[in-house]
Amino acid sequence: MPGPPGLFMRFLRWFCQPKLLSHIEGDLLELYHERLRRQGKRQADLRFIGDVILLFRPGIIRSAFERTTQTPYGMYTSYFKIGWRNLLRHKGYSLINIGGLGAGMATALLITLWIYDELSFNKYHDHYNTIVQVERSETWDGTVEVNGIHTTGLGSLLRGDTYDALFERVAMVRANLEERVVAVGERKFTQQGYFMQPEGGELFSLRMKYGSRDGLKDMKSILLSASLAEKLFGDIDPVNQVVTMDAQAELKVMGVYDDLPRNTTFHEASYFAPLDHYLGGQGLETWDNYHMYIYAQLRPGINVARASAVLRDIMLPHLDAEHLQHKPAVFLQPMSRWHLYSQFENGISVTSERLRTVWYYGIIGGFILLLACINFMNLSTARSEKRAKEVGIRKSIGSYRLQLIQQFYGESFLMAGLSFVVALALVGLTLPWFNAISDKALTLPWSSSIFWLACVGFTIFTAFLAGSYPALYLSSFSPVKVLKGTFRAGPAASAPRKVLVVIQFSISLMLMIATLVVHQQIQFGKNRASGYTREGLLSLRAASPEYAGRYQVLRQELKNTGMVEEMAEANYPVNSTKGWNGGFSWKGQAIEPSFNTIFVSHEYGKTVGWEFTEGRDFSRDYVSDIQGIVINESALHLLGMKHPVGESLVWGERGTYKILGVVKDMIKGSPFEKTDASIIFLSENDMRWLYMRLTPTVSPHEAIPAIQHVFATLIPSAPFDYTFVDDIYAAKFAAEERIGQLATLFSVLTVVISCLGLFGLASYVAEQRTKEIGIRKVLGASVTSLWQMQSRDFVRLVVIACCVALPLSFLVMQRWLEHYEYHTTLAWPVFVFVGGGALVLTLLVVSYQALRAAVTSPVKSLRSE
Known part of the structure; x- marks a missing residue:
């Protein structure tokens, strides 16, 4: 038999007082069936709906607290007791549920900690909300590229009175994380750090354990991390003690700062040294030396967009026509975006991989x-x-x-x-x-x-x-x-x-x-060809001045041990993408893109094991090779040469260089990205990186002690901090x-x-x-x-x-x-x-x-x- 509308029946049961519900519901059902017999279902349904709505009035509606007031505190206690007994009674069910739920919650908690660490990156710094980095956009071949490396001229201009209304303080920092040998007596450690201006300590709110944040005002000063200070001096206060950098410069310790957390930009820095010490007294007004990061703290009330608008064309009056054609524009990137929003595509900030x-x-x-x-x-x-x-x-x-x-x-x-x-x-x-x-x-x-x-x-x-x-x-x-x-x-x-x-x-x-x-x-x-032989290749940074003029002696002594097949030197690590330069031309036509430029010794190719697709390697048999170059396949593709060997490239005022050969691309950056276009130059000057190819028949366990003995004899002041190139390459993954x-x-x-x-x-x-x-x-x-x-x-x-x-x-x-x-x-x-x-x-x-x-x-x- 048809019944009344279910929705309104449920509504009645929901609002009606329990003591009245059975009587009211019975009367309504009796009326409904009578109307159904006489008037039909449509009229019976409409009359039923009207009756329910009319009954929705005080006296019939139940109290809003009626249900909850019937559940006293003792009842909640009873619920938990019953729940506990159920857990004990069904142990297998309980173990599966608690184990599964516990594992899921543990994983969610671990991931939450990881995400919080990422989202709180750099929040360690007191001025997190007002610190900005100066960035520059330029147009190359129709594509807008963003770069944060600037000239000292731009940094000096921003530090002047002209922009004092925008910035609380401005500091330049050498763009590269510099690896130096820091020593006290016989304690020598190869450490990484930055050269920065004195305002950097206050800008990044270094937490000082000893000394003062502004200790870099003296050109011969240094700030040490707590961990490095402990290595060098133990538990004593090292302020006013002297450390030696690269066995040459003596710097006075003016402060010790707490190690920076891992989720900060500068966490790898074991020291901060004065930028003036790095520049060696060079002027700061130059507009062609791109090797500085510039950081600033905005004044209260100044927002990033406003400051960026003011600074947009700040470089234009100081650049020549060649630079102006790339439409340089300055903008500011707040610290909150350094970590997760640091990737740009065609000048626009995009979602980064991180x-x-x-x-x-x-x-x-x-x-x-x-x-x-x-x-x-x-x-x-x-x-x-x-x-x-x-x-x-x-x-x-x-x-x-x-x-x-x-x-x-x-x-x-x-x-x-x-x-x-x-x-x-x-x-x-x-x-x-x-x-x-x-x-x-x-x-x-x-x-x-x-x-x-x-x-x-x-x-x-x-x-x-x-x-x-x-x-x-x-x-x-x-x-x-x-x-x-x-x-x-x-x-x-x-x-x-x-x-x-x-x-x-x-x-x-x-x-x-x-x-x-x-x-x-x-x-x-990992299966992608790296373009050189990584196995059995050692690299070592020749940081100490004692290396000057000792390359040939070292090479000969190491080869005499029978443990080293060949040795070479270069200005950058074999796996580094540093060293970009432009200003090249071919047949009178300027080549707009920059190239990764590397300077090496004659034995570099034989040492690293690169592979030629055409042409030849550098040779000591040809004096003219000092004006020769080797290019990689990516550079050949960029240049568009059909027969590159014998062609000449002009590099600005440096002169003309003849292409001797073409080598297969050597992976220097990420193995999942395209290889940089590289030009390799020959140099007879001292360079910072040494490479040793171990004799294939000798195990590293045999070779390392013999090599270390040679270095200890010829370069006793420098630590023997070697690295296998294969390990460095593996770190890319x-x-x-x-x-x-x-x-x-x-x-x-x-x-x-x-x-x-x-x-x-x-x-x-x-x-x-x-x-x-x-x-x-x-x-x-x-x-x-x-x-x-x-x-x-x-x-x-x-x-x-x-x-x-x-x-x-x-x-x-x-x-x-x-x-x-x-x-x-x-x-x-x-x-x-x-x-x-x-x-x-x-x-x-x-x-x-x-x-x-x-x-x-x-x-x-x-x-x-």
């Missing part, structure tokens, strides 16, 4: 927490028939649905609280390892009240997320059906669980595919390998969490079907058919997850690979391997419970029947 990584990790952390919560939801709702009688009895004795929801949320909060304790323990145990693979120095701020408030909020959020569906689902059971014994969780009840399992495995599969693709990309880069390691960790974790949930779900499904399995066995069903019956549904869900995850993974990873100029291609075996692996893993996890149920004696399962 910012994308922050987003990727955030999404992964959210997914892993979601997987753990899905486990909780699935296992809680799978136990619905076990909790049905409890719900039915509570409702029959007067419990409102809201009270039941509160009870189930209470159990969820209890579970989330215990899981968070497990998560904190896991984070404490794994944090050192996580720091090692992520190249961070993360710590848990135990004493921070904000941290604990965030933890409480995180736990509450997780409890609500995990407990929402179970609380709403379990509290909806009808007490009549439950107590009559007719309640069964039908197909509609299991549908949400199936959807959640599909979501869970889709996420796991996507992470697994992403992990494999990342490792494929890393291997692709560090960022990708960190992503790969973390992706592996996260993907394995998602698979474990998913399998835990699947295992628990399979166990409850097997338990629910115990009698059915017993009857089937009595009727002659085989173990194999019973196993297939129980496994079929789970396999079907994983197949659906594969259909969802595989195409999505392809699209996402294809876009990720497009960020690399050199990248691997997505191959179908990866997707087949992951999809097939997921099916095999599912069968392994489910089969345990399925076979266990299938081999159980039907006597046990049917005993009560």
Whole structure:
């Protein structure tokens, strides 16, 4: 028989006082059926709706506090007691839930710490909100390029009175992280640091352990980091002590600053020395020496956009026509954008790879927490028939649905609280390892009240997320059906669980595919030809003045040991992209792009093992080679020469250079990017980098002591800080390998969490079907058919997850690979391997419970029947 509109019936039951509801509802139903018989359904429905609306008035509407006031404090205590007893009664279920949720929360917490570290980059500095870096945009071949390296002339102009209204202070810093030998007596260490103007100490708010921030006013002064000061002087106050730099300059220590945190731009600096010392008294008004970073602190009330507008054309009056054709424009980049927004494309700030990584990790952390919560939801709702009688009895004795929801949320909060304790323990145990693979120095701020408030909020959020569906689902059971014994969780009840399992495995599969693709990309880069022989090649920085004029002596002595096959020197490391110069011309036509320029000795090619595609190497047999050059394939492509050998390039006032040969591109920057166009010059002057090719038949363990002995004899003041070029090259993959390691960790974790949930779900499904399995066995069903019956549904869900995850993974990873100029291609075996692996893993996890149920004696399962 047709009934009244369900929506308005539910509305009546929602607002009507319980003591009046049965009488009012009965009268309305009687009237409705009478009208239905006489006037038809349409009129009966309209009259019923009107009656319900008229009843919505004081005296009939229940009190807004009626439900909550019936749940005293003791009832909440009871909820937690019941929840605790349920945990103890169902230990397996509790372990799976707490373990899975704890692992998910631990991962989310680790990723949150990592993201916070990235987002708080440089916030260590007191003037974080007002510090800016001066940047310059120029147009080359129609493309706008951005560069932060400037002339001392621009820095001096900004430091003058003209722009005093904009800036509190301005400081120039030498653009390169300078590696120098710092010594006190026999204690010698090769350290990295910066040369900067005195205002830099206050600008970057160095936290001084000893001395003063403005200690760089004297040209012969230096500020040391706390760790370097301890190496040189121990625990004493070293202020006014003298250190020697590069066995030549004596500098007075004017202060010791606390080591800068790893999440700051200058964290690698072990010292700050005066810029005047580096310049050696050179003037600061020059406009053609591009080797300075310029930093400034804005005055209160001055914003970045306004200051940038004022400074835009500041360089134009000081540049010649050649520079003006590139349309240089100055702008300011605030410190808040140095780390995550430092990448520009055609002059526009774009999302950097690091910012994308922050987003990727955030999404992964959210997914892993979601997987753990899905486990909780699935296992809680799978136990619905076990909790049905409890719900039915509570409702029959007067419990409102809201009270039941509160009870189930209470159990969820209890579970989330215990899981968070497990998560904190896991984070404490794994944090050192996580720091090692992520190249961070993360710590848990135990004493921070904000941290604990965030933890409480995180736990509450997780409890609500995990407990929402179970609380709403379990509290909806009808007490009549439950107590009559007719309640069964039908197909509609299991549908949400199936959807959640599909979501869970889709996420796991996507992470697994992403992990494999990342490792494929890393291997692709490693397999790319580097253009030289890295194995058995040592590099050493010749920083000490004692190296001057000793190259040939060193070379001969090292070769005499039989441990060194050849030795060479260069002005830059073989794996460095430093040294860019322009001003070249060919056949009277200016060549606009700049080239990576390298100066080397005659033996460089033989030492590093570069490969010629045409022409020849430098030779001591030809005196004219001092005006010869070697170019790489990228430079040849840029020049557009068909027959380069014998052609001549003019480099400004330096003269004309003849091309002797073309070598294969040597990877100096990232193996995933295009190689720089390079021109290699011959030089007979002393250079800062030495390279030694070990004799192939000699092991490094034999060679190093012999080489060190030669250096100790000929250059006793310099530390023997050598590096294998192969190790330096391997470091180029560090960022990708960190992503790969973390992706592996996260993907394995998602698979474990998913399998835990699947295992628990399979166990409850097997338990629910115990009698059915017993009857089937009595009727002659085989173990194999019973196993297939129980496994079929789970396999079907994983197949659906594969259909969802595989195409999505392809699209996402294809876009990720497009960020690399050199990248691997997505191959179908990866997707087949992951999809097939997921099916095999599912069968392994489910089969345990399925076979266990299938081999159980039907006597046990049917005993009560």
